[in-house]
């Protein structure tokens with residue numbers, strides 16, 4: 001799975017779970033999810049659980065930080081590095 | 085007067101130490117300045133704290149006194165949905181987790197029970213105030229001068245080992261030059277304001293998580309939080325902790341500040357206190373966070389708050405002081421039997437063991453505030469078991485610390501390696517990690533600093 005595919009999968013998940021009815025174009029690769037409050041901390045933890053089960057990875061606590069989870073791009077980079 | 089072991093301070097640390105010493109066949113003298121019962125803060129225990137009482141054979145008495153049985157701690161963060169629960173657990177001999185309960189206590193009552201029990205098991209209680217330590221020609225501590233409460237006369241009490249269990253008074257550390265310097269802790273800029281309330285709304289949902297006696301913690305902003313700790317069927321201890329700067333900026337009386345905070349701090353807190361009815365004075369403790377370097381040496385060992393206190397948020401105070409009282413007993417016995425007599429610090433190993441354990445707590449507390457997301461990730465999913473260990477106060481080397489969860493926190497806090505190195509030489513031993521948050525204070529942590537104590541460095545306050 002490459003970066004665009006990862007982004008697409010995470011985007012679909014977030015749109016369905018947290019932004020139902022939202023125009024998909026409004027959620028870009030660089031939209032800030034956490035620092036703008038689109039996702040609260042509980043939601044982010046659910047995203048983490050999704051990443052772990054969907055991509056078969058396990059995040060260490062020091063990886064579950066804002067910098068790694070704030071945008072679709074950052075999330076995709078994180079998943080790629082874990083799969084590498 | 086002469087004794088093998090002199091204990092300064094008859095709080096839970098001193099009383100626990102006395103009872104464990106009695107088990108080793110040693111009958112200590114305890115000097116306590118106050119007349120018990122007396123008010124004291126620090127009411128909620130962890131699983132490991134409760135275990136000390138069980139080890140002392142006091143469980144039945146704890147239940148008989150109907151101290152609330154805490155099943156766990158519930159934490160409410162920024163969003164009400166964002167709450168989490170950590171149950172109280174124990175570990176069996178195969179290190180399997182099991183569900184447990186522990187207690188919350190009204191300290192006036194609990195401390196008296198502990199001290200009375202220590203006396204009935206063989207300790208001698210002296211009502212008086214320790215003044216100057218008695219120093220031998222080689223610089224070792226050989227007892228204390230005590231001002232007796234009844235006669236107001238000063239009496240020398242000589243000892244082979246002195247245990248400083250004086251709590252935040254940090255008696256020995258304040259006597260200049262016996263211990264290493266006393267430093268500010270990382271939470272030194274905090275202030276705690278607390279009282280007791282009645283007619284509260286308690287949980288009662290029939291599960292461990294909704295048990296009526298659980299401790300509840302609330303926070304909204306960083307370093308700004310409150311506790312709700314049931315003390316009996318009616319009375320609940322409620323406290324607010326925040327940066328001192330925030331308190332000062334409000335320009336309110338302590339009482340007005342407290343009452344407003346009960347209303348405003350968190351919706352889950354105000355919901356539990358529909359009408360504010362206080363049954364205790366409003367108390368204040370500022371700057372409660374500190375650390376004493378070199379807290380063990382020839383003829384002395386400091387225990388619990390007498391050498392270090394970080395922050396009360398996860399109720400580790402009683403656990404640490406009573407556990408240190410337990411650990412110290414065989415160490416003292418070996419020393420009395422001749423072990424390590426010629427060493428510069430006969431209790432160096434004990435000191436390192438205790439310090440490393442409390443470091444675990446400091447890392448946990450710092451991660452909670454500095455990296456809330458990873459902390460929650462650990463609690464919820466990644467390392468739930470290890471997190472219950474830390475919340476239960478299983479923080480020492482023989483309790484499988486450091487756990488992978490803790491190592492991960494250290495990575496986040498950028499504390500890898502550094503601490504290990506700091507243990508190697510005497511001078512660098514236990515650099516207060518508060519210095520990392522207050523680099524402007526670094527001068528007082530330098531080896532040859534002209535400033536010996538934080539008090540001096542701060543000047544008159």
Ligand SMILES: Cc1cc2nc3c(=O)[nH]c(=O)nc-3n(C[C@H](O)[C@H](O)[C@H](O)COP(=O)(O)OP(=O)(O)OC[C@H]3O[C@@H](n4cnc5c(N)ncnc54)[C@H](O)[C@@H]3O)c2cc1C
Pocket residue numbers: 092093094095096097098115116117118124125126127128129130212213214215249250251252253255276323369372387388389390396399400401402403405
């Ligand atoms: C705001 C706040 C909230 C807290 N909440 C909790 C909590 O929920 N749970 C928890 O476990 N801990 C809590 N703590 C910590 C807890 O209060 C302490 O860790 C605990 O009381 C330490 O016990 P100790 O026996 O070491 O000292 P203490 O209980 O302080 O006992 C020391 C005794 O020594 C005596 N003494 C002092 N100097 C002398 C002298 N020179 N001569 C003779 N006697 C002397 C004193 O009179 C006192 O009785 C809290 C602390 C604070 C500041």
